[in-house]
Amino acid sequence: MVARREWTHAWWTKASVTTEMVTSLAVVEELERGEFAAREDCLTLTAALPVLAIEPPILEIVEAYIRHRVMPADPAGDALHLAIASYHRCDFLVTWNCKHLANANKFGHIRRVNGLLDLFTPALVTPLQLLGGNDDDDEG
Numbered sequence: 001m002v003a004r005r006e007w008t009h010a011w012w013t014k015a016s017v018t019t020e021m022v023t024s025l026a027v028v029e030e031l032e033r034g035e036f037a038a039r040e041d042c043l044t045l046t047a048a049l050p051v052l053a054i055e056p057p058i059l060e061i062v063e064a065y066i067r068h069r070v071m072p073a074d075p076a077g078d079a080l081h082l083a084i085a086s087y088h089r090c091d092f093l094v095t096w097n098c099k100h101l102a103n104a105n106k107f108g109h110i111r112r113v114n115g116l117l118d119l120f121t122p123a124l125v126t127p128l129q130l131l132g133g134n135d136d137d138d139e140g
Helices: 002-018 025-033 039-047 056-067 078-087 104-116 127-131
Strands: 092-094 123-125
Touching (some): 025 078, 123 127
């Protein structure tokens, strides 16, 4: 966890200067519910970011992801994060969720379903990947 925090901080410092970063209400609510050491720091960082709206079509996309078994059946979880990023055509969805999102084994399925839905597919990556590191063996 310490290494992830350091990699995230290094990526954030670099990306915040060169990249248009956004968040969503889903991310903010997840951070607010969380119980972890850096919770307040994360909330402070995301507070300065533009918040992407959760438009009505996004909820339909979430249902399609669950129906096609792209994401777990939690409409407020990973499916919502992916639907927001896809709908708003974000270039990247940056996450440490390597089980359901930043998972190379799932990317083809995500891309196929997004194609059926006529949606853009963001790159699903970790901060370490954007720093040029390799975390393919990470299951967290």
